[in-house]
Each structure stands twice: as structure tokens, then as C-alpha cells.
Amino acid sequence: MTETTQPLLRVRGLSHRFPSARDERYAVQDADLDLFPGEVVAIVGESGSGKSTLLNCIAGRIAPTRGAVHYRDADERWLDVHALTERQQRVLARTEWGFVEQNASDGLRLDVSAGANIGERLMGQGERHYGRLRASAERWMARVELDTSRIDDSPRAFSGGMRQRLQIARNLVTRPRLVLLDEPTSGLDVSVQARLLDLMRQLTTRMNLCALIVTHDLGVARLLAQRTLVMRHGRVVEQGLTDRVLDDPQHPYTQLLVSSVVMP
Ligand SMILES: Nc1ncnc2c1ncn2[C@@H]1O[C@H](COP(=O)(O)OP(=O)(O)OP(=O)(O)O)[C@@H](O)[C@H]1O
Numbered sequence: 001m002t003e004t005t006q007p008l009l010r011v012r013g014l015s016h017r018f019p020s021a022r023d024e025r026y027a028v029q030d031a032d033l034d035l036f037p038g039e040v041v042a043i044v045g046e047s048g049s050g051k052s053t054l055l056n057c058i059a060g061r062i063a064p065t066r067g068a069v070h071y072r073d074a075d076e077r078w079l080d081v082h083a084l085t086e087r088q089q090r091v092l093a094r095t096e097w098g099f100v101e102q103n104a105s106d107g108l109r110l111d112v113s114a115g116a117n118i119g120e121r122l123m124g125q126g127e128r129h130y131g132r133l134r135a136s137a138e139r140w141m142a143r144v145e146l147d148t149s150r151i152d153d154s155p156r157a158f159s160g161g162m163r164q165r166l167q168i169a170r171n172l173v174t175r176p177r178l179v180l181l182d183e184p185t186s187g188l189d190v191s192v193q194a195r196l197l198d199l200m201r202q203l204t205t206r207m208n209l210c211a212l213i214v215t216h217d218l219g220v221a222r223l224l225a226q227r228t229l230v231m232r233h234g235r236v237v238e239q240g241l242t243d244r245v246l247d248d249p250q251h252p253y254t255q256l257l258v259s260s261v262v263m264p
Contacts, residue, residue: 098171
């Protein structure tokens with residue numbers, strides 16, 4: 001296989017059952033997924049279908065009951081994500097990966113300034129020069145359309161939409177090879193969502209990002225993702241090119257999902 005045709009992420013037979021689950025049901029069952037460089041893939045499905053559990057298993061945050069997640073790192077080594085030590089997982093998470101939380105406060109440090117939130121990830125990669133850190137933070141604030149004069153403000157003083165922009169800047173400043181996003185636009189006002197989506201589309205295209213985005217909103221998948229996976233009751237029931245999945249859904253559940261929303 002050549003470099004360009006090799007996936008960055010390979011998920012096989014991934015299944016997870018929460019020990020506290022009252023019945024035998026798996027939150028995720030037998031999920032397979034390949035994610036290629038430069039590709040944005042959406043995972044869609046109704047609430048409780050297993051999207052977040054799948055994403056958290058991929059991120060290494062939940063140890064799956066069965067199955068494996070392999071990631072090809074910058075040195076071309078295939079890593080078994082769940083065989084890594086906690087420390088190795090943390091290093092991966094702050095160097096090669098990004099994770100954008102649904103609730104921006106969970107992905108930010110609220111007790112330090114906006115600029116420090118961005119600079120911290122760069123410091124984690126060894127940058128120590130104050131002037132360069134500040135310049136990068138300013139550049140990224142501008143890039144996500146935040147007022148750079150607020151660089152020393154606490155994110156506590158920011159609105160929900162501004163915090164989400166800051167969280168995105170904090171994640172992207174180190175140019176991660178893989179970004180995982182969990183419902184990044186839900187919980188925001190519709191107009192704020194639309195601007196954020198527009199920004200995310202620009203960034204994914206310009207940076208040629210490889211991203212996996214969980215969303216219950218088919219409009220988000222339509223706008224951002226080349227490929228879409230549809231989940232129901234923990235299983236991937238359909239996957240394919242986003243336009244094909246949304247315009248010509250094959251599975252009855254996808255047909256129901258698509259028919260229940262007015263697409264943009
Ligand atoms: N910590 C947990 N302990 C026990 N069961 C859980 C836990 N987290 C999720 N579940 C269950 O696993 C299933 C999948 O949940 P999950 O959050 O992955 O779905 P989702 O598609 O992301 O939904 P939502 O969009 O509402 O977050 C659901 O039945 C849920 O109740």
C-alpha cells in the first residue's frame with residue numbers, strides 16, 4: 001500500500017457494553033471504520049444510538065469490551081490505542097490528536113486566559129518562547145474570528161459560541177493529524193451554529209484536516225463530511241459518501257432520519 005492509500009485510523013469489531021447496563025445491550029456493537037488522511041467523516045444517529053461511546057472508545061477514553069483501534073502515527077508506526085499506557089495515550093492526545101468537546105468548558109481551562117489556553121498546547125510540544133507563543137495565540141484567535149484584544153481575558157467571560165471557537169483554536173494550533181469532535185455545534189443558538197459551521201468548513205478544507213465528527217444534525221454532516229456513518233442501537237446500519245447517504249438512503253432507518261428533517 002502507498003502512503004496516500006493507507007488509513008490514519010483503523011477500527012475493527014469495536015464493541016462496548018457498559019458494566020452498569022441493566023440489560024445485555026451493547027452501546028456499540030461491531031463497529032468497523034477506516035479514516036483516511038484529509039478526510040472528514042460524520043457519525044450520525046439519534047440520541048442514545050452509541051455515537052459518543054464509539055468516539056470515546058476511539059479516543060482511548062473508554063476501553064472497549066471487544067475490538068481494536070489502531071492509529072498510524074507521524075513516524076508511520078501502527079499503534080494499538082488501547083494497548084498504550086495512560087501516559088502514552090496522553091502524549092498522543094496532546095500532540096497528534098485533538099478532541100473538541102460538546103461543552104467547550106470541558107475542553108478549556110477556565111482559570112487561565114484565552115491566550116494561555118491556546119499557548120498551552122504549543123508548550124506541550126516544547127515551545128517556550130513567550131513572544132512566539134503570544135503571536136501564535138493572537139493569530140489563532142483571529143483565525144477563529146475572536147477579538148484579539150481579549151487575549152488576556154478568561155474564557156469565563158466569553159459567550160458559549162466564543163468558547164467553542166477558542167476550544168477549536170486550542171485544538172488546531174498544533175496542527176493535529178486527527179481531530180475528534182463530539183457534537184461541536186449543539187447547545188448553541190442557531191445563528192451562532194451557522195457561523196461556527198462555516199468557520200469549521202473553512203478550517204477543515206484549508207488545513208486538509210482528518211476529522212471524525214459526531215452529530216445528531218444531518219445538516220452538519222452534509223456541510224462538513226465527505227463520508228457519513230449512520231448508527232442505530234449501537235450498530236452502524238449504513239455508511240457511504242455523505243451525498244449518497246443523505247440523497248439516496250438505502251437503510252429504512254436512514255430513510256426515516258432523512259425524511260424527518262428539512263435539509264439545507
Ligand atoms: N456511562 C454510561 N453508563 C451506562 N450506560 C451508558 C453510559 N453512557 C452511555 N450509556 C448508554 O449507552 C448507549 C449509547 O449512548 P451514547 O451516549 O453513546 O449515545 P449517543 O448516540 O452519543 O447519544 P447522545 O447524542 O444523546 O449523547 C445509551 O443507551 C446510553 O444510555
